[in-house]
Every structure is written in structure tokens, then in C-alpha cells.
Amino acid sequence: DSGVTQTPKHLITATGQRVTLRCSPRSGDLSVYWYQQSLDQGLQFLIQYYNGEERAKGNILERFSAQQFPDLHSELNLSSLELGDSALYFCASSVERGGEWQYFGPGTRLTVT
Amino acid sequence: DQQVKQNSPSLSVQEGRISILNCDYTNSMFDYFLWYKKYPAEGPTFLISISSIKDKNEDGRFTVFLNKSAKHLSLHIVPSQPGDSAVYFCAASGASGSARQLTFGSGTQLTVLP
Numbered sequence: 001d002s003g004v005t006q007t008p009k010h011l012i013t014a015t016g017q018r019v020t021l022r023c024s025p026r027s028g029d030l031s032v033y034w035y036q037q038s039l040d041q042g043l044q045f046l047i048q049y050y051n052g053e054e055r056a057k058g059n060i061l062e063r064f065s066a067q068q069f070p071d072l073h074s075e076l077n078l079s080s081l082e083l084g085d086s087a088l089y090f091c092a093s094s095v096e097r098g099g100e101w102q103y104f105g106p107g108t109r110l111t112v113t
Numbered sequence: 114d115q116q117v118k119q120n121s122p123s124l125s126v127q128e129g130r131i132s133i134l135n136c137d138y139t140n141s142m143f144d145y146f147l148w149y150k151k152y153p154a155e156g157p158t159f160l161i162s163i164s165s166i167k168d169k170n171e172d173g174r175f176t177v178f179l180n181k182s183a184k185h186l187s188l189h190i191v192p193s194q195p196g197d198s199a200v201y202f203c204a205a206s207g208a209s210g211s212a213r214q215l216t217f218g219s220g221t222q223l224t225v226l227p
Contacts (some may be wrong), residue, residue: 002156035217040201042117042217043157052186056214091158102215104149 003027004105006091012111018079021108025072025093031055032074033102034066037088049074081112116140117205119218127179127226132190133220134221137201139184143205147215148177151200161188193225 003026003061011048013019023033030051035043049068060066063081068074088109092102118137126132134148144165149157163177163186170177173215176189190197203218 002158004156033215042119042219043215045214045216048214051210058214092156101159101162106156107136 002103002105004091005094005105006089006105006108008094009106010111012113013080013081014113016049017112018077019081019083019110021076021078021089021091021110022075023076023091023093023105025074025091026103029093029095029103031094031096031102032068032072033092033094034060034074034076035090035092037090037107038084039087043090046076078094078110080085083112086110086112115219116143117203117218118217119201119203119221120218121221123222123224125224125226126193128195132188132193132223132225133221134190134201134203136186136188136218137184138186138205140205140207140216141184142207143216145206146177146179146186147176147204147206149202149204149217151202151220157202172183173174179219190223193223195225195227198223198225 005023005024033048034046036042043065046060047066048056052068063079088107090107091105094102119180146160148160150160151157161175163179200220202220204215
């Protein structure tokens with residue numbers, strides 16, 4: 001158990017809908033990262049927050065947004081969903097502002113039908 | 114543009130033998146490399162890492178080798194055990210402004226046969 005929790009574990013929704021994925025980092029970790037893993041792909045970095053502020057952006061679509069709250073939990077919002085958004089979404093956390101030793105949650109499997 | 118490549122999607126090895134997983138990268142700004150292991154229905158877990166100032170790092174049965182001139186790293190597992198069966202991701206990190214990001218390869222499924 002990495003100490004990073006993600007909810008929900010599975011999510012099935014229809015095209016055009018909006019969903020919110022939630023992540024609670026390890027106790028004491030200030031950085032939260034979001035990754036997308038599509039079928040047979042590596043993990044694609046989406047976005048990082050550090051202590052409530054956006055720190056880095058990767059290949060995140062404009063239809064996606066995230067935020068980190070004062071209690072350090074983070075939410076990833078996906079809107080106008082398309083079939084291609086079906087993927088595993090992982091959250092990771094680290095102590096440092098830019099930490100290589102990232103601890104990953106179990107992921108949320110999103111299926112868009 | 115894949116900056117980190119794992120060209121072998123799968124590898125099967127007999128228990129007790131050596132497993133060698135390979136990874137190539139293209140970005141010369143990467144200065145830190147990591148291997149993560151992932152079991153089904155779980156998130157990736159950190160396994161071992163190496164800084165670009167070293168060419169080898171060892172931790173128990175796991176050794177990572179870095180060849181900077183070839184932009185190549187490899188993970189050796191000796192001896193391989195059935196519990197090592199998992200997907201192994203290579204990742205690279207380099208400073209980009211004030212942030213450091215991990216760039217992952219697509220993974221190699223290792224199966225250790227009893």
C-alpha cells in the first residue's frame with residue numbers, strides 16, 4: 001500500500017459526459033501528479049500540483065482540468081468525454097516540489113461508451 | 114515523439130535465470146533514471162534508480178546499468194523469481210524550469226516461469 005488513495009476504482013460513462021476523479025496523497029506529500037495510461041501505452045504525464053499551485057503541465061487536453069485543495073487532495077475533471085479518453089488514470093504524490101520518487105495510487109479505470 | 118522507449122513488450126525467463134530489461138532514451142537532458150514495477154490492479158511501485166553521474170547501481174537482486182553514450186539503460190534481475198512477474202516501466206527525469214517530470218516508457222511484461 002503506497003498510501004495514495006484514488007476514488008472511484010472504476011467508472012463507466014457515456015460520451016459527452018463529465019467526470020471527476022479524486023486523489024488523496026500520502027500524508028506529508030505536497031506534490032500531486034496525474035498520469036494517463038491508455039491501452040499498451042506508457043504513463044503519460046498530465047499535470048502536477050505543488051501545495052495547491054499548478055507546477056507543471058504535460059500532455060493534458062483542454063477538456064481536462066485539475067486542482068489541488070487546501071487539504072492537499074486533488075481532483076481531475078474530464079469533460080466532453082470521448083471514446084479515446086478510456087484509460088487508466090493514476091495519481092502519484094511526492095514530498096518534494098519535483099520528486100522522482102513518486103508514490104502511485106491504484107488508479108481509476110475510466111470506460112467511455 | 115517517444116523520448117523513452119522500451120522496445121520489448123514482453124519477456125519470458127526461467128526461474129533462477131537472469132532477466133534483462135532494456136530501455137533507450139533520446140533526450141540528452143535526462144539526468145535521472147528509474148525503474149518502476151507494476152502488478153495488475155495496482156499502481157506502479159518504485160524499484161531502483163540511477164543518476165547520470167553513475168553507470169551502475171545495485172540493490173539486492175536488482176542492478177541498473179546506464180550507458181550514457183548509447184543513451185541506453187538496462188535492468189538486470191538475478192536470480193529471477195516467479196514473484197518478479199510484472200510489468201516493468203523505465204522512466205527518465207530531467208529538469209524543466211522549476212519542475213522535474215517523469216517520462217515513462219511503454220513497459221515490458223516480464224513473466225518468470227517456475
